[in-house]
Amino acid sequence: MHFFDEIKTGGLINPATLQGAFLFAIIFAFLAWLIGWILRSSVQRVLARDKHAHLDLMAVKFFAKLTRYAVYVFAFAAYAHFIPALASLGTASLASISLLTVIIGFAAQNTLGNLIAGISLLLYRPFKLGDRLQVVAPTGLETGTVESLTLGYTLLRTDDNRRVVIPNSVMASQTNLNLTNNDPRVICTVPIRISYDSDIDQARSILLTLAGKHPLAVKVCTCPVTQLDAAGIVLTLDVWCADALTAITFKCDILEQAIKQFTQAGIGHPLPQTTVFLADRRQVARPAESSPAGVNTP
DSSP states (O other): OOHHHHHHTTSSOOTTSHHHHHHHHHHHHHHHHHHHHHHHHHHHHHHHHHTTSSSOHHHHHHHHHHHHHHHHHHHHHHHHHHSHHHHHHHHHTHHHHHHHHHHHHHHTHHHHHHHHHHHHHHHHOSOOTTOEEEEEETTEEEEEEEEEEOSSEEEEEETTSOEEEEEHHHHHHSOOEEOOOSSOOEEEEEEEEEOTTSOHHHHHHHHHHHHHHOTTEEEEOOOOEEEEETTEEEEEEEEEESSHHHHHHHHHHHHHHHHHHHHHHTOOOOOOOOOOOOOOGGGSOOOOOOOOTTOOOO
């Protein structure tokens, strides 16, 4: 007789009893945990040996987590089928279970949507681990490095070491700006406003000189006048930098050095101001008063 048939007939431990059901619950749980542990350890060893050179780290970790959850679900289903009381209960309550499945499906539609969106992110591959993304969050525009892609959420680490947790469904539906590519160079745009009575050529010469001497500037492009408004004249300095982080540092340095050089050179910095003209009320002509129709005024 088969081993499992011998167990069910009471040759060893009868799963129909409470003691047997409890014992087999421990066995199935231990086997599921053991398989999950072996899977996790195997993935870690493979990734450590591969050094991420040939395998997609994000995809491997995502499907490893998905497989571990599938192992637990399979273990629970096998246990429910193995215990006679649970098997008969499932057969008798098939309609109730179907209704419960529909209810759970509606309640967990966001969770299932995040799971499916995570799989689509792996298939279409708009980004990978280590890429710098610019996304829209409740706090505004956030820029961070992709740290992990879980079954439900994508985790970004910002430059100031904050963690931005975004649902996979949002990541798959919104427009994300991937700042990482084969050529990480970016153009750093530095707009600087000067007053109308300032010397434009002198201000441009100062900015180009500062950019040319800066160690973070790869190539200095141009510095044209890009805007004329009520506040003043806007000069925009365009410089190629090695990457996005370098561009941020370069912009901060240029702004600080420019305001010091402008002050020494006498180049004005426009400040918001309002001009009010007061008119003499005695010189304001009063409108002629209208007379009723048919009445002659002297």
